[in-house]
Structure formats: C-alpha cells, structure tokens
Amino acid sequence: MKLIEVYKCLCDETRLRILLLLSHRPLCVCHFQEILSAPQVKISKHLAYLREHALVETRREGAWIVYSLPAKPSPELTANMKCLQDCCRENVVFTADLRRMTKALANCTGPLAECCQPKTKSKAVTPKRSTAGA
Amino acid sequence: MKLIEVYKCLCDETRLRILLLLSHRPLCVCHFQEILSAPQVKISKHLAYLREHALVETRREGAWIVYSLPAKPSPELTANMKCLQDCCRENVVFTADLRRMTKALANCTGPLAECCQPKTKSKAVTPKRSTAGA
DNA sequence: CAGAGATATTCCTCTTTGCGTATATCCGTG
DNA sequence: CACGGATATACGCAAAGAGGAATATCTCTG
Numbered sequence: 001m002k003l004i005e006v007y008k009c010l011c012d013e014t015r016l017r018i019l020l021l022l023s024h025r026p027l028c029v030c031h032f033q034e035i036l037s038a039p040q041v042k043i044s045k046h047l048a049y050l051r052e053h054a055l056v057e058t059r060r061e062g063a064w065i066v067y068s069l070p071a072k073p074s075p076e077l078t079a080n081m082k083c084l085q086d087c088c089r090e091n092v093v094f095t096a097d098l099r100r101m102t103k104a105l106a107n108c109t110g111p112l113a114e115c116c117q118p119k120t121k122s123k124a125v126t127p128k129r130s131t132a133g134a
Numbered sequence: 135m136k137l138i139e140v141y142k143c144l145c146d147e148t149r150l151r152i153l154l155l156l157s158h159r160p161l162c163v164c165h166f167q168e169i170l171s172a173p174q175v176k177i178s179k180h181l182a183y184l185r186e187h188a189l190v191e192t193r194r195e196g197a198w199i200v201y202s203l204p205a206k207p208s209p210e211l212t213a214n215m216k217c218l219q220d221c222c223r224e225n226v227v228f229t230a231d232l233r234r235m236t237k238a239l240a241n242c243t244g245p246l247a248e249c250c251q252p253k254t255k256s257k258a259v260t261p262k263r264s265t266a267g268a
Numbered sequence: 269c270a271g272a273g274a275t276a277t278t279c280c281t282c283t284t285t286g287c288g289t290a291t292a293t294c295c296g297t298g
Numbered sequence: 299c300a301c302g303g304a305t306a307t308a309c310g311c312a313a314a315g316a317g318g319a320a321t322a323t324c325t326c327t328g
Contacts, residue, residue, distance in 0.1 A: 003221055004145055011141035012286080029305060042287065044306055049285090063295045063304050076221050083217040087137055087210050146316080163275060176317065178276055183315090197274050197325045250274085270328090277322065284315070292307065298300090 003076045005053045010080065013093075014038065014046050019069075020094050021101055022056060023081055026068035035100045137210045139187045144214065147227075148172065148180050153203075154228050155235055156190060157215055160202035162250050169234045198250045 009015055017036055021027055027035075032043045047067055050056040055077060057070045070077070088094045143149055151170055155161055161169075166177045181201055184190040189211060191204050204211070222228040 001147060001225075001227070003218075003225075004147055004150065007141050007145035008285095011138055011145050013135060013138055014286095016138070039288080040305070041289085041307090044304095045286080048306075060295085065305065079217050079221055083213050084137075087213055091135075091137075093135070142315095148316095173318075174275070175277090175319080178274095179316080182276075194325090199275065272327090273325085275322100275324080277320105279320085280318090282316085285313080287311090287313105288309105290307105290309085292305100294305080295303085297302090 002074060006055065006074075006076050006080055009050055009053050009055050010084065012046065014042065015050060016084065016088075017094065017097050018043075018046060018050065018067075019055065019081065020084065020088055021097060022067060022069050023085060024098065024101065026066050027101070028061070028064045028066045030064070031101070031104055032067075034104050035097055136208060140189065140208075140210050140214055143184055143187050143189050144218065146180065148176065149184060150218065150222075151228065151231050152177075152180060152184065152201075153189065153215065154218065154222055155231060156201060156203050157219060158232065158235065160200050161235070162195070162198045162200045164198070164250050165235070165238055166201075168238050169231055 010019075014036065018032060021032070021035065029040070029043060029047065032038070032047070033040055036043065047056065047058075051058060051067075054070060054074070056067050058065050058067050060066075069081070073081070144153075148170065152166060155166070155169065163174070163177060163181065166172070166181070167174055170177065181190065181192075185192060185201075188204060188208070190201050192199050192201055194200075203215070207215070
C-alpha cells in the first residue's frame, strides 16, 4: 500500500520541513543544512529515505545534488502534499523555514543551485569557501 | 507538533482501516475484530494507540466499548481524514472492509452497538453466545 | 459473590527508526 | 593523480513500534 509509505515519510519533523521547502522550489543538500541548521548526515539520510519512497527526485549538478518533488507524483502524494500545506500554513516552524530559505537564496542569481557553486563560477558569492584554501 | 502525531497514527494499515470504518459510524471492538479478521489484542492495542493520540474517543455501553472519531477533531485530523478518504475511495482493501461492515451490522437493529448485546437483549442475534453456557 | 464475556494491559521478541561518528564515494581543480 | 568539497553509506546504539501469549479488569447475570 503506497499510502502508508507516504505517511511513514510524513511522520518525522525533519522530513516534513524538507518536503514543505521542496513544495516551493528545488533545493540542494547544502541549502537544507543551512535552512534547517541540521548536521549533514541527518539531512542526507532523511533525503535518502524520501528518495527510497519516491517522495523526492534528484539530479546531479556538478558536485551538488539538487532535490525536488517528483515530476510525476502519485495521487497519494499530491493529495497529501496539499493537505500538508494547508495544515502548516500558519505553523511557526515552517514559516520560519521559508523565511530562511528566501534569505539563503538571496545570493542565488541563477534559477538553480548556482549559489552553491563558488568553484565553477563566481567566487564572490560564497567568500568563506574561496578563502578557505589557506 | 500535533500533525506528526496524526501521521504516526496513519502509517499503519490496521489503524487506517479502523479510521476509515469510523469515518462512517461508531463501532465497538468486536466489530473491528470481525470486519478486519484480526485478533483481539491487535485491535485493542491499535485502538489504544489511536486513543492516546486523540484520534478516537470511547464510551462504554454496558460490557462493550464503542469507539468513534472525536466529536471535536483537531483541524489536522479533519484535513487528513478527508484526504485519507479521497485517497482510499477505490482501494480494494478498504472497500471490502466497508462491505463487511455493512454485513456485520445487518443484524443491528438499533442505532448503536445493539447487535453486540445478546445478553441484555435478544439472544437470537448471536446464537453462538447464547448457547455457550454449557 | 462466582462465572462468563468483552476489552485492556503486561511481558517478551523482533523489526524499524533516528541519530551520531567515522568513512567512503563522487566531482571538479590543479 | 592528489586534494578538497559535497554528499552518501556503514556501523553502533537507543528508542519506538508491532505482534503474540498470557493475564488482568470491568460488567452483566444468576
């Protein structure tokens, strides 16, 4: 029963926050780490869990991996994502996440995870990395 | 976060089946055992789980305990029950449950769990119990 | 109050889940 | 190819969850 898989994915706060962020736009792993203030391994494992259950999709973009909601979501996922958004519209945690997302993407000029690419493109976007080669 | 509690309740098939049955009408424990063909302890523990998380309410009715959806459900529960019903409208398991429920309640003349009351009322309804006093 | 039926609870076991540490893998650069 | 950064995986551990067997509790009846 696919529905139950969906509910299993939804019954963890970190995964809910990830999904709600993804309902606005694709994001790469480093964004989740920053927005959710969670360690890399935690984010990575929850993303893997969501991917195994087909609630998210990935595409590689250079050294980065961009996560998004599936292009062809199952009816169960579609219905539950809508319900989830309705339930969380005024939730403090989630609205704060959205604010942090906007802020984190402020540097992002291009459409995708361009702000994560200090090596291939402009180094001025994320100075901490360009000066880390000491 | 109350939403997550709701999702935790929803991520088990037995509990989903119970909730979907309850979305039609209150039922007593013996009905669940019959409709779901599950052992008493299994039903009882899942009902307890749902009750602990405020997804169902109980009232005693003689020797029987009638379970129902809460009179004043939380917004999260209301939204998710609607979503759940939408998702399960054509599901084989759940539609079969509904058919079994109708059949199980065919003997039931009154509004409630009257069909579970062979001792206080008519013994002809469930002959197996009335003849068990050997 | 004894007995029977309905339901809940306890104990035990197995599996799953969540988290952290450490390590591996993959990619781009030099 | 060596290195560093981004991400994933392996391993260990604690907690939660699910199921069954046995037992307790509650209620009605006689």
